[in-house]
Amino acid sequence: MARRERDHDRTAVQSRLSAQAPQLQGEEYSVAARLGSEKNQIMDTDLTARAGAPALHPHIDDYYGRRFNEVDRLGAGALGRLERERTKELLSRFLPAAPARILDVGGGPGVYALWLASLGYEVLLIDPVTRHVEQAAQYGTFAAQQGDARNLAASDASADVVLLLGPLYHLVDAAERAQALREARRVVRPGGLIAAAFISRQAPIVEVAAQLGANDDRIYDILSTLRDRGENDFESGFTVAYFHTVEEIREDFATSGLDEPTLFGIEGPLLPLLASRLVDDRPDYLEAAVRAARLADDHAALLPASAHLLAVTRAPGLRA
């Protein structure tokens, strides 16, 4: 294969390595943020950043703030749509009836917050990346504030639900993940729902091999290191991230004093079909993938094949 073709393939595969569909986009995103709207005052919460808030890793800020526009990730390709539909489906099984207060921590540009607000929930989205808060604030149907999962400004027991669909795979240090989970536990009411997303340690093997990336020695090496250590190599095209084994997810919850979570594979076993780019982006493939994921729900052996895992538990105290 000519070097140019190889480089092209490698770039394309690297862009999928993270299971986040990161296709780097150079353009700057600029919108007038509508922070401070009345929607941002909900939840009767003191949103002033608490002293000692930890700094976001500059590479994460640069990645989401400049290099990759997260706003399209869950809508552009079949894999993103699969992640979005399955995440909604799984959350719907556990959410309390609306109205209820939901803290969407690491909510990004607001895809799930928008959906939840449309269902009648009172949503406060928190994200450390300015661009994401600006994007989310544009909708106007929910509140969006800058903040960090490790140090939430929300009051104790002020939310019925805390979502962490992103922060825990961007915290490489287990102690920082525990801190984020303890914060979730603090701000959710007793018996409230905590739902957190993780990236599966093994999924890149399935996903990247399906794109023939494993045939490239350099990518093979990246996959092999990731499989052994869990920490993402920036050469993959993604940013600071930790890829979890199922056991490590359970450990994170236990360390934080939370009950053992129920785990779900978000994309399910047809992930490589949609990832391969060897098939067309057809609605019936997406439907098949959603159905296969449902069939896999109670089968622990199939969990790690999903790119993302959803862990769901209830805060100690009253049961919902």
Ligand SMILES: C[S@@+](CC[C@H](N)C(=O)[O-])C[C@H]1O[C@@H](n2cnc3c(N)ncnc32)[C@H](O)[C@@H]1O
């Ligand atoms: C892949 S995006 C997911 C966005 C959205 N929750 C979703 O599922 O589509 C990961 C998000 O985690 C956020 N994030 C990273 N580190 C964080 C931290 N320490 N606290 C809160 N959010 C963080 C990022 O800014 C980004 O918005």
